[in-house]
Amino acid sequence: MGSHSKYSKRYPMKYNKFNLAKNNKEKIINEYDNSILYNDFVVNSLLYIKKQYCIENHEVIATAIYFSDHGENVYDENDNVGHDYADVLPKANVEIPFIVWYSARYQSLYPNKLNIIYSNKNKPFITDNLFHAIIDINDITFKLFEPERSIFNKKYNSNRKRI
């Protein structure tokens, strides 16, 4: 359930770190922040397991990508909470974290790919292009691959229409 509402149900009490609230609005923001803190713990734990595996098996060429399926408007805009909107989408709903991880072996084999990843890191991207990005970062050959749709490619077109 990630950080979907009800936020207070998305983390164990150990992660109830943000708990000083003067009103219900601050309480909800705190609960959301706690859910993000716990989600960070989960993502970090998964990446740690992968990293340890790659250290123990140093020949492994591995990448990992993490992103949330959408953001949450937690009083960022419109004095509202949630992610269901019929008209105007708040930025908080559509601008999401995107993490790329790679193993040491990947780093040594693909220095040019890493340069492109770093040079494109601040470009806008929409996850409907994720298929092309995954194919590209993993150096998979596929006849329908479109390099202009991969954020991991020097031909990436960040001007393509997005929501």
Ligand SMILES: [Zn+2]
């Ligand atoms: Zn969702």
